[in-house]
Amino acid sequence: MSAAAGERRTGRRTGRRPGAEDTRARILLAAREAFGERGYEGATIRDVAARAGVDAALVHHYFGTKQQLFIAASEFPVDVAEVVPRLLAGPREGLGERFVRFVVEVWDRPEVRPLLMGIVRSASTDPVAAGMMRRLLAEGPFLALARAIDLPDAQLRATLAGTQLMGLVMARYVIEVPPLATMTPAELATTVGPTIERYLAGDLPCPRPASAAPVR
Amino acid sequence: MSAAAGERRTGRRTGRRPGAEDTRARILLAAREAFGERGYEGATIRDVAARAGVDAALVHHYFGTKQQLFIAASEFPVDVAEVVPRLLAGPREGLGERFVRFVVEVWDRPEVRPLLMGIVRSASTDPVAAGMMRRLLAEGPFLALARAIDLPDAQLRATLAGTQLMGLVMARYVIEVPPLATMTPAELATTVGPTIERYLAGDLPCPRPASAAPVR
Numbered sequence A, B: 001m002s003a004a005a006g007e008r009r010t011g012r013r014t015g016r017r018p019g020a021e022d023t024r025a026r027i028l029l030a031a032r033e034a035f036g037e038r039g040y041e042g043a044t045i046r047d048v049a050a051r052a053g054v055d056a057a058l059v060h061h062y063f064g065t066k067q068q069l070f071i072a073a074s075e076f077p078v079d080v081a082e083v084v085p086r087l088l089a090g091p092r093e094g095l096g097e098r099f100v101r102f103v104v105e106v107w108d109r110p111e112v113r114p115l116l117m118g119i120v121r122s123a124s125t126d127p128v129a130a131g132m133m134r135r136l137l138a139e140g141p142f143l144a145l146a147r148a149i150d151l152p153d154a155q156l157r158a159t160l161a162g163t164q165l166m167g168l169v170m171a172r173y174v175i176e177v178p179p180l181a182t183m184t185p186a187e188l189a190t191t192v193g194p195t196i197e198r199y200l201a202g203d204l205p206c207p208r209p210a211s212a213a214p215v216r
Helices: A020-042 A045-052 A056-063 A066-073 A080-089 A095-108 A113-123 A127-139 A141-149 A154-174 A185-201 B003-010 B020-042 B045-052 B056-063 B066-073 B080-089 B095-108 B113-123 B127-139 B141-149 B154-174 B185-201
Strands: none
Touching: A020 A045, A020 A056, A020 A066, A020 A113, A020 B020, A045 A056, A045 A066, A056 A066, A066 A113, A066 A127, A080 A095, A080 A141, A095 A113, A095 A154, A095 A185, A113 A127, A113 A154, A127 A141, A127 A154, A141 A154, A141 A185, A154 A185, A154 B154, A154 B185, A185 B154, A185 B185, B020 B045, B020 B056, B020 B066, B020 B113, B045 B056, B045 B066, B056 B066, B066 B113, B066 B127, B080 B095, B080 B141, B095 B113, B095 B154, B095 B185, B113 B127, B113 B154, B127 B141, B127 B154, B141 B154, B141 B185, B154 B185
16 A cells, blocks of 8 residues: 555645655654553554554554554654753853753643653553663763763763653653642743752762661 | 462461451552552453462452552552651751652662552553552642641642652662662762752742743
8 A cells, every 4th residue: 555545634735745754744643642642552553543544554564563663753852962052051050940941841842742741651661661761861961961061970960850850740741740730831940940950060969878867 | 479479389377377368468469569560551450369369359359440459559658647757857957868768768678669660650651540649749748748847838849859759769660770770778868868858948949030041
């Protein structure tokens, strides 16, 4: 079956002959929606095909297995190499706030949220998605920022920042905890920003055994 | 194989006639293991029954539906009313470190981790588990601590602390990000503790729109 023959909902773009790229993009969008709503385990190729208005065989033709489709659909929608210098360009004070605001605003975009929801939802049960999340936390924009700031323990700093943002994202978008779910990006930036700034650019103290004595 | 299932074969408790309470406890332990490994959607009553060495009908008899079993198995293993005063009893400085260390040490306990893994894994895909996590973040020990400290915005403070600890827990136990996955409770307490302390007991600044301007 050709790409065009696989399309059923072609009426919307009548001014233009739909090509393979259109179909691929439509399948990817449908896959992000499906993984975002149902997680990796719950989503099916059949569901993705139905949302995209194509035959399931066409989804397999373009993307292979469900795992391969998941990886293709999970490509991060932000160019880290381009964002990190812009975040670093302002004054060092406020870097954490700018980063939190940037992250929340990316998540708030309706076309991005399903993709990231899919990764977060799937990361808790699927090893492939967990591996992607591990790389995002350990090697993504967090590490690029920590390396650019050039303090010791860049890996630890990056992953600490990642834990705070992952927890914020889970609370705001997945679990929808008040008041975090309804605060503005600017409000979240001022409350959570200093945490990110300390992790990336502040003092990380040596262990103080006395004050961290176990509670029994 | 679970410890409980092994019991059935080895007869370790031969001096005692197993009663209804033993069976209930064995089923709950098996349920925590099953939900912890497979999440709410992946776990089945049949699997729980097999791990506990009982008939599936007996699981239904004691606990009803899978959802009811999940709720019973997810009862938090820590008495918040007893822990919060102990955390507050020490000097205010170090409260965050003591709390982080306490949380990590609870999670590190082999009999507790499956239960909490089950809640975290399931919270991202199942509404019942998400509701439990929402209550844990919004009404659990975080709010009890924030209320005892008695500063404005106790609800916001509690949920902010919850996001940091939920993200840390996901990174350490579910996604297993280095170096967080292998650090000691004391090391995590000194790095993450100040964040919790600021959220619960520190200054939460008013929005500063200039420094939190969007990155474009």
